[in-house]
Amino acid sequence: MSAPILSVRGVERRYGARIGCTGVGFDLWPGEVLGIVGESGSGKSTLLSCLAGLQRPDAGSVTYDGRDVLALPETERRRLARTEWAYVHQHARDGLRMGVSAGANVGERLMATGAGHYGDIRAAATDWLGRVEIAADRIDDRPTAFSGGMQQRLQIARNLVTGPRLVFMDEPTGGLDVSVQARLLDLLRGLVRDMGLSVVIVTHDLAVVRLLADRLMVMKSGRVVEQGLTDQVLDDPQHAYTQLLVSSVLQV
Numbered sequence: 001m002s003a004p005i006l007s008v009r010g011v012e013r014r015y016g017a018r019i020g021c022t023g024v025g026f027d028l029w030p031g032e033v034l035g036i037v038g039e040s041g042s043g044k045s046t047l048l049s050c051l052a053g054l055q056r057p058d059a060g061s062v063t064y065d066g067r068d069v070l071a072l073p074e075t076e077r078r079r080l081a082r083t084e085w086a087y088v089h090q091h092a093r094d095g096l097r098m099g100v101s102a103g104a105n106v107g108e109r110l111m112a113t114g115a116g117h118y119g120d121i122r123a124a125a126t127d128w129l130g131r132v133e134i135a136a137d138r139i140d141d142r143p144t145a146f147s148g149g150m151q152q153r154l155q156i157a158r159n160l161v162t163g164p165r166l167v168f169m170d171e172p173t174g175g176l177d178v179s180v181q182a183r184l185l186d187l188l189r190g191l192v193r194d195m196g197l198s199v200v201i202v203t204h205d206l207a208v209v210r211l212l213a214d215r216l217m218v219m220k221s222g223r224v225v226e227q228g229l230t231d232q233v234l235d236d237p238q239h240a241y242t243q244l245l246v247s248s249v250l251q252v
């Protein structure tokens with residue numbers, strides 16, 4: 001029997017009188033993908049940043065691998081953030097260093113975990129560019145010379161090169177063309193499966209969670225209104241808000 005990799009209880013974050021999220025609780029099991037869906041303003045990003053320790057909740061607990069995330073010293077949280085955790089931002093520029101080459105973007109994450117041999121780092125960077133379908137001859141180009149989809153794939157390589165255990169993703173396919181989204185989703189699904197990643201993915205796109213998530217949590221106005229197995233929630237939504245979300249997609 002394994003233990004949850006992430007346990008969340010009663011998480012609340014307020015912005016003055018406004019609720020960011022409240023009363024959120026779930027367990028994430030190793031190798032599981034949890035999707036968090038809800039319309040804009042429902043509290044998804046607030047929750048994700050609380051889970052990753054980027055914002056401090058006003059109440060509740062977040063336990064990673066048996067450790068109280070909110071009590072971690074900042075140096076330890078940062079160490080986890082560059083080794084065992086990864087955070088894929090919606091906008092690739094928030095997760096990349098735009099002023100250095102693609103190879104350096106991937107390689108410097110390895111260096112941050114202790115790798116020091118230039119040849120090994122470059123070989124690993126080349127390998128990872130290949131895994132995210134970026135041609136090896138683009139290794140010395142800066143991300144500014146890449147398309148939006150390529151930048152997002154590079155951000156994924158930078159995040160996954162260190163072999164993290166827990167990955168947070170905030171709208172990873174947002175703002176991309178539909179065909180680019182489909183390719184990225186396919187790639188993500190393969191990587192998640194091959195690496196056995198535990199993932200919390202936030203999106204407003206039900207097609208993304210249908211493809212990637214084992215379990216689904218539906219948020220509205222900062223609260224979880226429904227959760228369950230993805231197919232169950234999408235095929236037989238119980239809450240009126242989830243029914244609305246599902247039917248609005250079907251009508252498109």
Ligand SMILES: Nc1ncnc2c1ncn2[C@@H]1O[C@H](COP(=O)(O)OP(=O)(O)OP(=O)(O)O)[C@@H](O)[C@H]1O
Pocket residue numbers: 015018019020021038039040041042043044045046047204
């Ligand atoms: N920095 C902030 N200051 C004040 N209020 C905020 C801040 N960030 C979020 N909020 C509020 O908290 C609530 C939840 O916002 P949040 O961004 O988490 O939702 P979301 O579901 O991620 O939306 P989106 O999909 O548009 O990013 C909203 O009412 C929002 O206005």
